[in-house]
Amino acid sequence: MDLILAYLDQSCLDALYISTRNTLTHAICPRPRLVGICATMTDPSVWRRDSPHRQALSIFLFLWLLSSSLFLLLFGGLCYLWNFDKSLKQHPRYHKNQIWEEAQQSLLTLFLSTILTVPILLTQVRGYAKLYDFGDCTVSATYEVAQVAYFIIFSDTCMYWLHRLFHHPLLFNTMHKKHHRFIIPTPFSAYAFDPLEAWVMSLPIYAYSFLWPMSREIQLLVFGCANVWSFLIHDNRQQFHTVHHKNVQRNFGQYLDIWDRIAGTYADPGWYLRGKADVIVSSK
Numbered sequence: 612m613d614l615i616l617a618y619l620d621q622s623c624l625d626a627l628y629i630s631t632r633n634t635l636t637h638a639i640c641p642r643p644r645l646v647g648i649c650a651t652m653t654d655p656s657v658w659r660r661d662s663p664h665r666q667a668l669s670i671f672l673f674l675w676l677l678s679s680s681l682f683l684l685l686f687g688g689l690c691y692l693w694n695f696d697k698s699l700k701q702h703p704r705y706h707k708n709q710i711w712e713e714a715q716q717s718l719l720t721l722f723l724s725t726i727l728t729v730p731i732l733l734t735q736v737r738g739y740a741k742l743y744d745f746g747d748c749t750v751s752a753t754y755e756v757a758q759v760a761y762f763i764i765f766s767d768t769c770m771y772w773l774h775r776l777f778h779h780p781l782l783f784n785t786m787h788k789k790h791h792r793f794i795i796p797t798p799f800s801a802y803a804f805d806p807l808e809a810w811v812m813s814l815p816i817y818a819y820s821f822l823w824p825m826s827r828e829i830q831l832l833v834f835g836c837a838n839v840w841s842f843l844i845h846d847n848r849q850q851f852h853t854v855h856h857k858n859v860q861r862n863f864g865q866y867l868d869i870w871d872r873i874a875g876t877y878a879d880p881g882w883y884l885r886g887k888a889d890v891i892v893s894s895k
C-alpha cells in the first residue's frame with residue numbers, strides 16, 4: 612500500500628490536498644464559530660505525506676473509489692460481457708433486476724468494509740507489518756518465490772473454515788444469505804455480501820503480512836489477483852464455485868479444493884453440473 616501511496620502522492624494527491632485545504636480554509640476560517648476546525652485545517656502537520664490522518668484518507672479513497680468500486684463496474688462489466696452466459700437470464704431463479712441488486716449490495720459492502728479495512732492497511736503503511744522490498748535480501752531466494760504458495764495455502768485454509776462458519780444457521784441467516792440469494796450469480800455479485808462478513812472474510816489476506824515476511828510487490832500482486840479471482844468465480848461458467856451457489860453444502864474453498872476434499876464437501880463441477888443445472892439445493 613505504501614508503494615501505491617507514494618505514487619499517488621506524487622501524481623495527484625499532493626495537488627488534491629493543497630486545493631482541498633485552500634478551499635476549506637476559505638470556507639471555514641472566516642466564521643468565528645468554526646475557529647477550532649480552522650486551526651486543524653491550517654495545521655501543516657495534518658496535511659503532510661506522513662500524517663496518519665492523510666494516509667488514512669488516501670487509503671480510503673484509493674480502496675473505495677479505484678481498487679474496488681470502479682473495478683467492480685469496469686471489470687465486472689467486462690466479465691459479464693465476455694464470460695456470462697446471457698441465456699441464464701431466462702432461468703426461473705434469476706432475479707428480474709438482478710444485476711442492479713448485486714451491484715447495489717456490492718457497492719454498499721465495498722464502502723462499509725473499506726472503512727473497516729483502512730486501520731489494517733494504515734498499520735501496514737506505518738511499519739507494523741513484516742513487509743519488505745522484493746530482493747533486498749531480508750529473506751532467502753527460495754522464500755521470495757515460495758511466499759506466493761504459502762500465502763495461497765494460508766488464506767485458502769482460513770477462508771474455507773470461515774466460509775464454513777458463515778454457513779452456521781445463525782450466521783447464514785443474519786449475514787451469508789445476502790450472497791446466496793443469487794443462485795445464478797453474475798460477476799456483479801463478487802462483493803454482494805454483508806459488509807461485516809466481507810471484512811471478516813478478507814482478514815486472512817491482510818493477516819499473512821503481520822505473521823510472516825511478505826514483499827510489498829508480492830502483496831500488491833496477490834491483492835490484485837484475489838480481486839480479479841472474486842469476479843472470475845462468479846461469472847457462472849461451469850466451475851467449482853458455481854456448484855456452491857447451487858448447493859450450499861458443497862465447494863466452500865476460495866482458491867483451492869484441498870480442504871473440500873479433506874473435509875468431504877467436494878463436488879466435481881463437471882459431474883455435478885452435467886445434466887443437473889436446474890437442481891437447486893435450497894439454503895438452510
Ligand SMILES: [Zn+2]
Nearest residue numbers: 790845852856
Ligand atoms: Zn459466491
Ligand SMILES: [Zn+2]
Nearest residue numbers: 774787791855
Ligand atoms: Zn457460501
